[in-house]
Amino acid sequence: MFIAIFSLTLLGGALGLFLGYAARRLAVEGNPLVEEIQAILPGSQCGQCGFPGCAGAAQALANHEAPVTLCPPGGREVVALLAAKLGVEVNLTEVADTVPQVAEVLEDLCIGCTRCYKACPTDAILGAAKQIHAVFREACTACGKCVEVCPTEATRLIPVPVTLQSWYWSKPSLQGATA
Amino acid sequence: MNPLSRFFSGLRARGGVHPDGRKGLSAEPPIRILPMPERLYVPLQQHVGACARLSVLVGDKLLKGQLIGASGGNISAPVHAPTSGRVVAIGEFPSPHPSGLPGATVTIEPDGDDRCIEAVVPNDPFDLSPEEIATRVGAAGIVGLGGATFPSAVKLKLSRKSGISTLIVNGGECEPYLTCDDRLMRERASGIVEGIRLIAYAAGAREMLVGIEDNKPEAIAAMRLAAAGSEVQIKVVPAMYPMGWDKQMIQVLTGREVPAEGRSAEIGVLVHNVATAWAVYQAIRFGRPLVSRVVTVSGAAVVAPGNLEVPIGALAADLIAASGGLLTQPQRLVLGGPMMGTQLPHLNVPMVKGSSGLLALTGKEIGLPQPAPCIRCSNCVRACPVGLLPLEMAAHIRAADLSAAVGFGLKDCIGCGSCSYVCPAHIPLVHFFNYARGELAAQEKGKLRTEATRKLADSREERMQRIAREREEAARQRAARKAAADAAKKAAAMEAARLAATENQEELV
Structure with missing residues (x-):
């Protein structure tokens, strides 16, 4: 019995010392998770999540202080990636309720003041002084900054229009049946 | 055999x-030739790949076989005029697609001569x-x-x-x-x-x-x-x-x-x-370019089913009219075959290169049974020509676990409908798979978009910093120039003062 106690104590002690040494020697500065999360986020610094830019949001996500559904422009894909990264269970069908949107400039109201394109974090608005501005739909993240700064309420967010290329079958609903 | x-x-x-x-x-x-309809609606996207690029204007006179849309890329196909006539409109028109969404379409008014382009x-x-x-x-x-x-x-x-x-x-x-x-x-x-x-x-x-x-x-x-x-x-x-x-x-x-x-x-x-x-x-x-094809018009709701050689762009309604019209109101209109074809919202859509059949089916022919729970009979597994497990794939898609469905071979599914056909519980299996593939493609697109957005945001950030740096640099240079000028002025003033002082002294002396 003494041999067993002795050997286990020795083993525990040695391993403990080794782990202690390794923790000091191989210590990691900062949280690598934050950087990985930041790589997932869109990086447009729109601030819709309530944090100062994507870096702040990544920090909060890494500390589990914010839900993975915090990023409106990221949409469902970002939610799914964040949930996988953080090991969080999330019901994606609920996230789907927020329809993807894009900004639109109402040409009757636009006075060409250039405020919206200066505010756009992804250069998705084209324009010049006293010229009607237009939105590149592919580049727009629907962050809403242009809507905030427009003095004539000429910019607004609309749901992304469905085209022949983007349309696909909806999920079949089975009343009461289980597949 | x-x-x-x-x-x-x-x-x-x-x-x-x-x-x-x-x-x-x-x-x-x-095979009968369809009498030339009053209008032809020729969509520019009739193939897999990039949409054809429009090459005519409204009012242009066309000959049969003349190009109206040039090939739009490496994987694309041109579109030609199905008969001689005039372009009366270019714009959106319902496409032969289950969504019924409009697509870019050239509307042609045939002149009745059917004159061909020289080849x-x-x-x-x-x-x-x-x-x-x-x-x-x-x-x-x-x-x-x-x-x-x-x-x-x-x-x-x-x-x-x-x-x-x-x-x-x-x-x-x-x-x-x-x-x-x-x-x-x-x-x-x-x-x-x-x-x-x-x-x-x-x-x-x-x-x-x-x-x-x-x-x-x-x-x-x-x-x-x-x-x-x-x-x-x-x-x-x-x-x-x-x-x-x-x-x-x-x-x-x-x-x-x-x-x-x-x-x-x-x-x-x-x-x-x-x-x-x-x-x-x-x-x-x-x-002769591809401007017509043989289309089967069939189904119990059609008076005289048969095969018609139709110009591309003829409306489904023209085909039905040429087949004697409808006996009863069809329960379902299908473009293509009943297994893999797509449901049409109405008859006001044009025939395209890929249209093999137009079916007007009665309620008796289709049957609309209610889906029931899966009993795991595995009939779908035996029916699948690819060797997949449709029941497992559908169950995972239902539970929103698409990656598991991909693991079961979702991407190899050809959507043939054999599983849905044999399912005794009438579960719309292929509908599940089509939905899942659309959803996966949308997610893939979303990922690419996120990457592109980040690139845009980063390049803007960089540009802003560069502009700020340049501004600062310019301000510094301005300040330096001003300082130099001031110093020179001061020096000149001092020199003048000194000269004046010496002159005074000389005068005094």
């Missing part, structure tokens, strides 16, 4: 179902180089007419590159109701055989096989007669669904299996449809 060989080639085919063919409805009357054709098409044939096939706007609508020239050029030994021409036509390929083979066999020889020459294939299901004895006889004396071999395959799926046809005829997510070229086989062979013959021999 004798029972023994039927048994053996049946063994090679995996899965499959035997739906009631209902081909008798439309198989007997010969230069060689006396012997086999004098042309194989590359030239492929180029002409591309310029004629030919796409896979079996329904896949993949540009044929792309397939020909790829086959030359990858080295094809066998050309298989698909005369399976396994979809119930459809008889357009059957009629084409019965009536135009010699043209098809020449088209096959042209395709084989262009692709560099030595062996030419035509697979025809044994439920079309007249077509087999006609094709055998036309192919007599040539290298084209007519092969009879057992009638089952989906025999017309190219990989199934390859396996039954050659015994070789195309690997998962692979292409038939990997095992040295090229597959084309019989209607495509006919179109190639027309294009190379007579210089």
Whole structure:
């Protein structure tokens, strides 16, 4: 019995010392998770999540202080990636309720003041002084900054229009049946 | 085909179902030409790949076969005027698509003359180089007419590159109701055989096989007669669904299996449809681009079912009117066959290159049973021609776990509908798979978008910093210049003061 106690104590002690040494020697500065999360986020610094830019949001996500559904422009894909990264269970069908949107400039109201394109974090608005501005739909993240700064309420967010290329079958609903 | 060989080639085919063919409805009357409609609505996107680029303006006079949309990229196909006439509108028009969403469409008012554009054709098409044939096939706007609508020239050029030994021409036509390929083979066999020889020459294939299901004895006889004396071999395959799926046809005829997510070229086989062979013959021999096709009009709601040769852009309503109209209000309109076709929202949509059939089905023909819980009978597993587990895939998709469904082979699913057909619980399995594939594609697109957004945001950030830096630099330089100027001024003033002082002193002295 003494041999067993002795050997286990020795083993525990040695391993403990080794782990202690390794923790000091191989210590990691900062949280690598934050950087990985930041790589997932869109990086447009729109601030819709309530944090100062994507870096702040990544920090909060890494500390589990914010839900993975915090990023409106990221949409469902970002939610799914964040949930996988953080090991969080999330019901994606609920996230789907927020329809993807894009900004639109109402040409009757636009006075060409250039405020919206200066505010756009992804250069998705084209324009010049006293010229009607237009939105590149592919580049727009629907962050809403242009809507905030427009003095004539000429910019607004609309749901992304469905085209022949983007349309696909909806999920079949089975009343009461289980597949 | 004798029972023994039927048994053996049946063994090679995996899965499959035997739906009631209902081909008798439309198989007997010969192909009729559709009277020219008052308007033709020609969509610019009728193929897989990039949309054709518009090359006409409203008011332009057109000749039959004139280009109205040029090929829009590497994988694309041009679109030609189906008859002579005038362009009356260019804009959005409902497309033959289950969503009923509009697509870019050229509206043509035929002048009734049907005058063709001049074409230069060689006396012997086999004098042309194989590359030239492929180029002409591309310029004629030919796409896979079996329904896949993949540009044929792309397939020909790829086959030359990858080295094809066998050309298989698909005369399976396994979809119930459809008889357009059957009629084409019965009536135009010699043209098809020449088209096959042209395709084989262009692709560099030595062996030419035509697979025809044994439920079309007249077509087999006609094709055998036309192919007599040539290298084209007519092969009879057992009638089952989906025999017309190219990989199934390859396996039954050659015994070789195309690997998962692979292409038939990997095992040295090229597959084309019989209607495509006919179109190639027309294009190379007579210089006629693809501007019409044979469409089966069938279903119990149609007065006189049959096959019509229709110009591209004719409305579904024109086809129904030319078939004697409707007996009753159809419960469902289908473009293509009942297994893989798409539901049409209304008859106000044009026929396109890939339209093989127009079905007006009654409630009795379709049946709308309520889905019930899965009892895990595994009928769908036995029916699947790809060898997948449809019940498992559907269960995971239902639970929003798409990656698990992909793990079960979702991407190999061909959407043939065999599983939905045999399911005793009437679960819309293929609908689940189509939804999941659309959703996966949307997610993939979203990921690319996120990356692009980040790039845009980063480059803007960089630009802003650069501008701020440059501004600062400019301000510093301005300040330095000002300081230098001030110093110079000061120095000059001091020098002047000193000079003045010395002068004063001199005066004093």
